[in-house]
Amino acid sequence: MDYGVGNLASVWHALHALQFRCRISSEPATLSASDLLLLPGVGAFPAAMAALHRTGLVDYLQSEARKGRPMIGICLGMQLLAESSTEQRPTPGLGLLPATVRALQAGAWHIGWNEIEPEREDPLFGSGWPHSVYFNHSYVVDAQPQHRVFIARAGEPITAVVRKDNVVGIQFHPEKSQSTGRKMLHRVVEGLLCD
Numbered sequence: 001m002d003y004g005v006g007n008l009a010s011v012w013h014a015l016h017a018l019q020f021r022c023r024i025s026s027e028p029a030t031l032s033a034s035d036l037l038l039l040p041g042v043g044a045f046p047a048a049m050a051a052l053h054r055t056g057l058v059d060y061l062q063s064e065a066r067k068g069r070p071m072i073g074i075c076l077g078m079q080l081l082a083e084s085s086t087e088q089r090p091t092p093g094l095g096l097l098p099a100t101v102r103a104l105q106a107g108a109w110h111i112g113w114n115e116i117e118p119e120r121e122d123p124l125f126g127s128g129w130p131h132s133v134y135f136n137h138s139y140v141v142d143a144q145p146q147h148r149v150f151i152a153r154a155g156e157p158i159t160a161v162v163r164k165d166n167v168v169g170i171q172f173h174p175e176k177s178q179s180t181g182r183k184m185l186h187r188v189v190e191g192l193l194c195d
């Protein structure tokens with residue numbers, strides 16, 4: 001999905017390498033022809049939400065999620081799925097996950113490779129964890145425990161993967177996390193499409 005603030009090329013290449021057909025668009029008619037919606041993102045929450053409003057995608061995404069359409073948010077895209085964020089100023093999010101977004105403790109950044117560990121079992125993700133994946137963020141999603149699938153530790157436990165029904169958020173960058181990230185991305189896409 002293209003709303004002007006996503007890391008589209010690297011995500012597209014990762015999905016293409018996994019043999020998924022991809023379309024990059026901000027047009028609801030084009031997006032509606034897809035089996036799954038993927039919301040990438042880099043940058044700040046308020047600017048990203050403003051871009052989603054400008055492109056008319058907020059109502060579309062909320063409506064599609066309510067219909068049960070599979071949806072994945074990556075990095076900032078995961079944060080946008082939450083109800084609100086305190087980054088720069090209080091800003092409402094898409095409200096697809098009962099969660100809020102706040103700064104990491106002491107204004108820290110979480111950049112680089114870190115291990116994820118399961119918080120609860122979810123058949124979508126299988127077993128065989130923990131593994132190291134690549135993070136780059138300074139804000140975190142405070143998700144409800146029943147929706148947290150994986151956590152990482154960066155001075156505090158942080159939500160690494162969250163799931164509520166057909167909506168999945170991945171805080172790290174699976175497209176930059178080598179074979180581990182590709183394996184998880186493949187499992188999530190396949191699993192959501194087969195659900």
